[in-house]
Amino acid sequence: MSFSLPTYHPPDFTTAKLAAAPLTRFARVQRDGVAPPDYHATSIFPEYLHLAPGDWRLLTDSRMDCVVRRGEKGALEVVEFRRLRCGDRVALGRHEDGSDGIYVHTSGFRFAEQRPEKFAFRTLTTRESSFSFDYDELSTLLEHEREAGFVLWVLGPALAFDRDARAAFVRLVRNGYVQGLLAGNALPTHDLEAALYGTALGREIYRKRPVAGGHYKHLDALNTLRELGSIEAAVKRGLVGEGIVHALVEKEIPYVFAGSIRDDGPLPEVVADAYAAQDTMRALARRATTVICLATQLHTIATGNMAPSYKVLADGAVRPVFFYSVDMSEFAAQKLINRGSLTTRAILTNVQDFVVTLERGLKARDQGPGS
Known part of the structure; x- marks a missing residue:
């Protein structure tokens, strides 16, 4: 394809x-x-x-x-x-x-018609939908965007709770498929907890077993980072040597961590003022040509409200902004489609399986036939 x-x-x-x-x-x-x-x-x-x-x-x-x-x-x-x-x-x-x-102008992009008949089964995206084609289509899109676009990822904390998902996303960062990232306080907090202690919310990120004093782990991570003053300081000192945030710092990927009313800590980089956070988020959203949102309903809606369905390129050409919403909840995944977006696609699955499957497919494409 x-x-x-x-x-x-x-x-x-x-x-x-x-x-x-x-x-x-x-x-x-x-x-x-x-x-x-x-x-x-x-x-x-x-x-x-x-x-x-x-x-x-x-x-x-x-x-x-x-x-x-x-x-x-x-x-x-x-x-x-x-x-x-x-x-x-x-x-x-x-x-x-x-x-x-x-x-x-609502008809600037004439996408291929997906429904050849007036009456057809399974025209809406549900948990019964097949997504094999969606993965392949997204893979081809990301290969294009790696060279000529700006892929903005919007992440919920669930991605940091699984060892294989964290590792797969780190490979996406290092292989050039991530140009910007938006999240709340929870995603980096639990990713850093995993880097420091091998846990997320006090449970091992592979076996899911609770550890002694586990409810302190994310607070200890927050406290340690606050004492150091920044995530970058923790990376430079070698205290944080792996994980999603480490990869972002290592590859100098711009990110925005926006605060919320329920935050603990928060991390030093978290933007606590809601409107300041919106401004910094929009600065990245303006650059996006593809947006991929994983298991974070509020951040997905916020980013969707900031991103138009199109982008005017430097040469004056107009292209669509592709938007993917990935979630286990049909309601959450369909939320952006319901606002009238031309390009929003919903993929219904848990984000751990999504990231691992996507990265595996991209790796196979990079290695070519027979790999």
């Missing part, structure tokens, strides 16, 4: 309705953080604003549920409401068909 990006088909702005469309209206912000009445809220789809006759401008670095701010030199910026300042010019219009000078 070979991979090729789907072709983007821009709107035809010569059609009568779009050719006669008015220019986009803008209004000044009267109060910090408050958009003017009739503001336009962005979606996950490619959106064009009519700035001058015949000049339809595609939004870049978009995300859903934001507003469009126009700079003094005409540049368009998609920003959260909290970033608005008095005097900013914000795009207006609730109609998305061009009649307000705004066109939301």
